[in-house]
Amino acid sequence: MNKGITLLQQTTVLGFWIFAVTLTPAWAADDPQLAGLIDNPQALLEETDRRHNPFEDQVLRVKMVLHGGSNDGREIEFTTYTKGVNKRAVRMHNPPDIRGMGVVIKGNDEIYVRLPDSKKVRRVAAHAKKQSFMGTDYNFDDMAMIRLAPLYTAKIAKKDDNHIWLELALREGVDLQYEKLVIRIDRSRILYDEVLFFVGGAQVKRQSRSKPKQMPAGHTLYSHLMMTTLSSGHGTETHVVYEKINVGVKDKTFSRRWLSKDE
Amino acid sequence: MRATTITRVTLFAMLITPLFMGFAWAGDGFSLRGYIEADTRFSVPGKDEPEGIDPFRFIRSDTTGRITAMFHRGDLNAYADLAVVFTGFPQAATLEDLLLREAIDPYRFESDALYVELEDWLFDGFDLRAGRQILHWGTADMFNPTNVVNAYDFEDPLKFGEAIATEMLVLSFTAPWTFYSDDWDLTLFDEFNLTLVAVPIFRPGLLPSTALVGFSDPDLFGQLVDSPTLDSLASLQKPFVEGGGTLLYDTRVITPDFGADNMQLGARMRWTLLGMDMSLSYYRGFDDTPRAEKVVVSDLPIPIEEDDLNDLEKLEASIRALNLSKVVATTDVLLTYPRVQVVGADISTSLDFLGGVGLWGEVAFTFHDDLYRYVSIDQAKILEVEADAGMFWKLTAGMDYSLTSWWYANVQYIHGFVDEFGSDKVHDYIVAGSDIKLFGEQMTIRAFTIVQLQDQSFVLYPQLIFKFWPGGELTAGAFLFQGAGDSKFGSRITGPSTVFMKGRYSF
Numbered sequence: 001m002n003k004g005i006t007l008l009q010q011t012t013v014l015g016f017w018i019f020a021v022t023l024t025p026a027w028a029a030d031d032p033q034l035a036g037l038i039d040n041p042q043a044l045l046e047e048t049d050r051r052h053n054p055f056e057d058q059v060l061r062v063k064m065v066l067h068g069g070s071n072d073g074r075e076i077e078f079t080t081y082t083k084g085v086n087k088r089a090v091r092m093h094n095p096p097d098i099r100g101m102g103v104v105i106k107g108n109d110e111i112y113v114r115l116p117d118s119k120k121v122r123r124v125a126a127h128a129k130k131q132s133f134m135g136t137d138y139n140f141d142d143m144a145m146i147r148l149a150p151l152y153t154a155k156i157a158k159k160d161d162n163h164i165w166l167e168l169a170l171r172e173g174v175d176l177q178y179e180k181l182v183i184r185i186d187r188s189r190i191l192y193d194e195v196l197f198f199v200g201g202a203q204v205k206r207q208s209r210s211k212p213k214q215m216p217a218g219h220t221l222y223s224h225l226m227m228t229t230l231s232s233g234h235g236t237e238t239h240v241v242y243e244k245i246n247v248g249v250k251d252k253t254f255s256r257r258w259l260s261k262d263e
Numbered sequence: 264m265r266a267t268t269i270t271r272v273t274l275f276a277m278l279i280t281p282l283f284m285g286f287a288w289a290g291d292g293f294s295l296r297g298y299i300e301a302d303t304r305f306s307v308p309g310k311d312e313p314e315g316i317d318p319f320r321f322i323r324s325d326t327t328g329r330i331t332a333m334f335h336r337g338d339l340n341a342y343a344d345l346a347v348v349f350t351g352f353p354q355a356a357t358l359e360d361l362l363l364r365e366a367i368d369p370y371r372f373e374s375d376a377l378y379v380e381l382e383d384w385l386f387d388g389f390d391l392r393a394g395r396q397i398l399h400w401g402t403a404d405m406f407n408p409t410n411v412v413n414a415y416d417f418e419d420p421l422k423f424g425e426a427i428a429t430e431m432l433v434l435s436f437t438a439p440w441t442f443y444s445d446d447w448d449l450t451l452f453d454e455f456n457l458t459l460v461a462v463p464i465f466r467p468g469l470l471p472s473t474a475l476v477g478f479s480d481p482d483l484f485g486q487l488v489d490s491p492t493l494d495s496l497a498s499l500q501k502p503f504v505e506g507g508g509t510l511l512y513d514t515r516v517i518t519p520d521f522g523a524d525n526m527q528l529g530a531r532m533r534w535t536l537l538g539m540d541m542s543l544s545y546y547r548g549f550d551d552t553p554r555a556e557k558v559v560v561s562d563l564p565i566p567i568e569e570d571d572l573n574d575l576e577k578l579e580a581s582i583r584a585l586n587l588s589k590v591v592a593t594t595d596v597l598l599t600y601p602r603v604q605v606v607g608a609d610i611s612t613s614l615d616f617l618g619g620v621g622l623w624g625e626v627a628f629t630f631h632d633d634l635y636r637y638v639s640i641d642q643a644k645i646l647e648v649e650a651d652a653g654m655f656w657k658l659t660a661g662m663d664y665s666l667t668s669w670w671y672a673n674v675q676y677i678h679g680f681v682d683e684f685g686s687d688k689v690h691d692y693i694v695a696g697s698d699i700k701l702f703g704e705q706m707t708i709r710a711f712t713i714v715q716l717q718d719q720s721f722v723l724y725p726q727l728i729f730k731f732w733p734g735g736e737l738t739a740g741a742f743l744f745q746g747a748g749d750s751k752f753g754s755r756i757t758g759p760s761t762v763f764m765k766g767r768y769s770f
Contacts, residue, residue: 071703074733096734096769099296109538110450116296119399119426123540123611126619127665135704139668175615234703252388256454257437262333262342262376 028162028188037190041154041166044185049147051190054219055245057083064136067235071135077241085147087254092116098134102259108144108151108176114259121256130177137205137227137236141176152181162187189220205229217245297330300767306759307741311748313480313755322761324351331376338383342396344376344428375428392433397426398460400531400544401625401659402611406677406694408627408657409544409607412460412529414468414551415681420758421724421742424681427469431462455534462527465519467600468551473758478512486754489688492638492645495572496560496594499640502579508564508587514596519549544607550629550684553598554649559639560594567641601684604630624660629684655679655686661694671698680751690751691716696724705730709740713752720746720753738765 037044064076077094086108092101100116103124111124129140145151152168159165168181180198185191189212197205209222225238252258302325308318329346349370360366378394401407405423413426438455477487481500488497500510519525527548534541564585571578611623634649657679665671673696679689696711707728714721726740743760746753 066703069703070731071705074703096296096298097730097736097767099769100294106453107450110453110535119397122402123613123621125613125621125663126615127613127621127663128671129619131665131668131671132704175619251439252383252437255437257388257390257435257456261340261380262331 030187031190034187034190038159038164041156042149044156044164044190045152045154045166045168045183046149047190048183048185048192049149051219052192053082053147054217055082057081057246057249059244059247059249061241061243063239063241065237065239066136067237069232069234074135076134076136081249081253082146083249083251083254085150086144087251088143088146089253089258090143092134100262103140103143104254104256104259105140105144106254108141108174111140111144112256112259119260121259126175137229137234139177141178142227145176148181148183151176157182163193166192191220191222193222203230213240215243215245219245292335294333294335295330296770297328298767298769300327300329300765301325302327302763302765304761304763307743307762308760310744310760311753311755312759318759322759323763325349326351338381340380340382342376342378342380344374346373346375347371348373377428388437388439390433390435390437392435393431395428395430396433397428398431398433398458398529399426400542400607400609402540402542402609402623403625403659403661404623404663404673404675404694406659406675406681407625408659408679409542409605409609409625411546411548411551411603411605411607411627412462412527414466416469417471417682418469420471421763424468427466429462429466430464431460434459449537450535451537453535454540456532458529458531458533460529462529462548464521465525465527465549465600466551467516467518467553470552471758473756476758477756478514480755481510482749483755486749486756489685490636490638490647490649492572492636492640492647493555493558495575496558496638496640498575499578499582502582503564503587503590503592506583506585506587508590508592511591511593512596513593514598516553516598519600525549539610539612541610542608544605546603546605546607548603549600550603550631551600552682552684553600554634554684555596555636556599557597557637557639558594559637560592560641561639562590562592563641564590564592565641567643569643569645572640572643572645601631601634606630618664621663623662624658626656626658628654628656630654634685650685650687653686655684655689657683657689669700669704671700673697690718702731715746715751718746718750718753720744720750722752734769736765736767736769738767739763 033047037047058081060080060082062078062080066072066074075094078090078092081089086106088105090103092098098116102114104112109126111129112121113124114121124140131139133139133143148168151174152170154166154168157165157167164185164187166183166185168183170176170179177199178197182196183192184194186193193209195207196203205227207225207227209225211222211224212220213223215221221240221243223240226235228235302323303321304323305319305321312318326349327346329344331344334341347370349368352369353367354369355361355366374395376396378392378396380390380392382390384391398412399410400412401409410426412431413429415424416427417424419425435456435458440452440455441450442452443450477483481497481504484500485494485497488494504510527546529544529546531542531544564587565581567578605627607625607627609623609625613619613621631650631652633652636647636649638645638647659675659677661673661675663671663673675694677692677694680692683689693714693716694711696709699708701708709726709728711724712721723743723745724740726738729737741760741762744752744757748754751757
């Protein structure tokens with residue numbers, strides 16, 4: 001009898017434990033480094049930048065799928081090369097009518113583009129930065145924002161057990177259309193999984209990041225992004241096809257010389 | 264027997280397989296793209312045209328297949344571009360022609376690139392590119408006075424002179440020099456590049472099909488001529504034709520020979536300074552539009568001396584008094600290409616304090632020798648100076664702005680159109696237009712106009728561009744000329760107003 005009651009007790013305890021683990025909302029532990037950053041929002045922002053860009057250089061192949069509107073279902077594929085704090089180059093692969101098109105970004109004020117049928121490399125004037133990139137919910141400003149800390153000053157907006165929200169104000173002298181961002185940092189990873197974009201005081205876009213993947217190099221990468229324009233409900237879904245880091249991307253990639261070459 | 268055949272096929276496959284092992288069809292070593300395009304145009308009334316010609320007629324029915332291949336192997340690249348254009352209009356005029364496929368179904372080949380490139384040859388940043396290629400200079404939109412290395416193709420008026428690929432050797436050095444401000448916020452100097460180019464063999468420009476129209480009518484011939492002597496000739500042609508005479512033109516073209524002293528050379532230095540892209544360029548070679556160096560008129564019904572050309576009324580009266588029904592007068596025209604040196608400069612930037620307005624300017628100074636012309640009208644022999652040795656300039660300056668994320672506007676001032684040569688022959692133009700993008704950029708409403716300020720003739724160029732299909736594009740539009748019959752855009756020489764439709768599939 002005692003043995004049976006003991007077994008019942010054990011089973012009950014085990015059952016409650018299983019219940020607690022599976023049905024209670026997950027509460028991942030804070031990243032160990034968070035404690036030292038939580039009172040310094042700017043340092044926290046710099047750490048998220050470092051973790052989102054844990055490389056000297058990066059090659060990223062992505063596929064975008066557009067949702068909503070008349071270009072619903074359109075797919076765009078390109079490779080992005082990133083180096084340092086402000087260098088990015090993009091080469092389009094699909095759809096075929098834009099294959100070979102290239103963009104080079106050297107900071108938010110120096111953007112060059114080459115269209116596929118043109119032999120001419122053209123500087124993108126500042127006014128064109130707000131134009132949509134190939135019908136997506138991204139524009140040239142979005143593509144130039146590699147690290148946020150050099151562009152914005154941060155303050156903590158709110159916290160909960162899983163996230164910290166930072167409100168970012170555009171630094172003086174920086175030419176970007178978003179005077180404010182709100183980013184949501186996952187406390188267990190010190191990576192932001194949501195970004196809200198504000199223009200003229202009103203939120204205009206929202207980007208959410210999901211499906212974190214542990215990469216071979218040891219860092220975590222969100223392999224799925226969704227950028228939504230609030231006014232239209234149009235969305236751009238981004239899937240990471242592959243990533244390579246520290247492969248020795250040459251500086252010459254981020255130049256008009258690279259753009260002028262057919263690829 | 265069957266086993267032998269199988270053996271032979273197997274051996275053949277084994278032999279040819281290694282040929283394909285060097286490249287994959289897609290991947291780092293090789294990439295391919297291309298398109299198939301149909302371009303149909305027909306003329307519409309509204310412009311001065313010869314009598315008896317149908318104002319509504321098809322004037323173009325091109326079908327183009329283009330493929331561009333790029334090969335990469337380390338620092339060695341190779342590019343090949345080839346297009347076949349079926350022109351759609353049979354050229355069969357005789358029974359023998361009906362036996363020729365190319366007369367029934369004419370076509371031509373075009374190639375914009377066929378070259379090999381060595382990157383970082385000898386040292387970092389030093390590239391060598393040899394072969395058939397197009398080198399584009401200048402920052403202005405479409406109208407680039409400094410873009411003189413490649414000859415112009417004026418065959419398609421909608422393209423305002425696209426470049427023809429030419430065989431050349433290009434050496435290019437891009438320096439790894441980047442200077443930032445103290446706080447690393449601003450790039451002070453960047454992207455320095457020096458390009459040297461040598462073009463061994465001169466290639467003339469391709470003239471439009473309407474270039475010969477000027478020789479079909481004395482009034483139109485008068486629009487082509489540019490000197491007092493030729494004006495006199497043109498004024499005598501009208502009474503001659505009205506009196507029943509027949510004018511024949513025999514044009515010969517002499518291109519620069521292949522001697523080393525006729526090699527064309529060019530150099531361009533380019534850099535970015537304080538957010539402004541700048542360049543300086545130099546070209547030594549030939550203008551790619553021919554000019555009449557010799558005009559000989561023979562078989563005239565009356566003798567003409569040089570002094571007679573001072574009293575044209577008397578000459579015209581003499582001609583009108585004759586019965587010219589069986590008289591044929593021949594005009595031999597020798598066309599050559601003037602030697603030029605072109606010094607150019609351009610700048611482009613955007614003005615942040617004006618909402619990021621894009622701004623650019625491009626100027627070219629063309630230096631030429633004395634341009635002589637020998638004109639012989641019967642006994643009158645005149646050596647005239649078409650232009651003294653000197654210089655003329657061309658300029659394109661413009662600005663653009665995105666009024667909204669879907670509305671773009673562009674305006675340019677042009678001094679000297681692509682086909683104008685000589686200080687007293689360049690005119691002034693305004694080019695203005697706008698793009699409105701709708702439905703997620705799948706539809707573009709585009710409208711551009713070009714106005715010549717001196718004669719107020721203009722072109723209207725509206726287009727609707729649809730990209731609702733992956734890889735597909737449909738364009739419908741019009742190219743409408745307006746102006747007096749002797750104006751730049753109103754003259755018959757520029758061809759009829761047209762409506763067009765193009766369909767393209769890219770792969």
